[in-house]
Amino acid sequence: MKFLICFLSLMVASVALAEEPAELVERRSAWEKERTEAQEKIDKMYFDELEQLKKNFVQAGKLPAARAVDIAIKGGEKADNEPEALVKLSEARSKSLKKALTPIDKQYWQDLKKLRGDFQKQGSLAGIDATEAEIKKVLAAYKKTEAPKQVKEEAKEDYPLEGTWQVIVDSGGVWRKTIKENLMFDEVGTSKYKVVNRAVKIHRSDGWWWDLRIDPDNPDVMEGVDSIGQINKWVRLKK
Numbered sequence: 001m002k003f004l005i006c007f008l009s010l011m012v013a014s015v016a017l018a019e020e021p022a023e024l025v026e027r028r029s030a031w032e033k034e035r036t037e038a039q040e041k042i043d044k045m046y047f048d049e050l051e052q053l054k055k056n057f058v059q060a061g062k063l064p065a066a067r068a069v070d071i072a073i074k075g076g077e078k079a080d081n082e083p084e085a086l087v088k089l090s091e092a093r094s095k096s097l098k099k100a101l102t103p104i105d106k107q108y109w110q111d112l113k114k115l116r117g118d119f120q121k122q123g124s125l126a127g128i129d130a131t132e133a134e135i136k137k138v139l140a141a142y143k144k145t146e147a148p149k150q151v152k153e154e155a156k157e158d159y160p161l162e163g164t165w166q167v168i169v170d171s172g173g174v175w176r177k178t179i180k181e182n183l184m185f186d187e188v189g190t191s192k193y194k195v196v197n198r199a200v201k202i203h204r205s206d207g208w209w210w211d212l213r214i215d216p217d218n219p220d221v222m223e224g225v226d227s228i229g230q231i232n233k234w235v236r237l238k239k
Contacts, residue, residue, distance in 0.1 A: 021127045023115055024134060031108040038100045046093045047073060053085055109138050120183060123190035123205075128180060160219060161195065163236045170231040177234070200224070 050073050057066035065083040072078075072086060082090075112135050119127030159181045167175040177186045184191040184202055191204035198214040200222055210232060212224030220236035 020130050024130055027108070027111050027115060028134065031104065034104050035101060038104060039097060042093060042096045042100060046089065049089055053089065105138055109135060112138070120181070123183070125178065125180060125185050161193070161200070165234045165236050168233045168235070
């Protein structure tokens with residue numbers, strides 16, 4: 001039970017104070033409920049077996065072993081030289097938890113990826129950021145050796161233009177644009193872009209466009225023209 005409490009406490013503590021999208025909150029609540037119910041079933045069996053094991057040790061006169069089991073039941077620090085039967089029960093519980101919870105977490109992770117796609121279609125940068133943060137928390141709960149497939153799949157697509165860009169126009173204007181994966185966000189709306197070799201074409205929802213080229217010596221600089229012929233220089237700002 002401590003495993004579940006610590007896991008969920010970590011998740012709750014790390015949630016930003018700002019209001020999150022209702023869709024994300026709803027999915028997280030459903031995931032936590034399913035996870036809790038699955039673990040409670042496994043823990044009930046585990047603690048019932050521990051109580052029986054403690055009773056058997058007492059009846060056999062093996063009091064140090066019985067005390068070690070009692071410590072495990074009460075959630076105390078692991079005793080030295082735990083009896084083999086206790087070690088086996090603990091290992092079996094860990095395997096059962098992993099078998100039961102991993103599919104639940106994987107489904108939640110897949111739901112989050114779908115939700116992130118929905119936010120992208122809506123042009124909601126805040127929704128994308130909140131969902132990405134949630135995905136990272138879910139994957140962080142696993143050891144590094146247990147989540148390479150998920151992390152690798154998340155990184156399948158390469159988005160070399162991601163970041164915040166300062167746009168300097170020859171007419172004197174200076175603007176800020178944010179590129180997230182295959183979308184650009186600014187004060188007007190959402191834009192889609194394509195990169196072919198070093199050529200970048202950006203088309204905003206209001207019809208405005210940019211035709212740029214990435215500097216071959218500096219990927220943080222792009223130059224080109226916009227839809228009314230103004231010369232633009234885009235410089236990616238360092239984090």
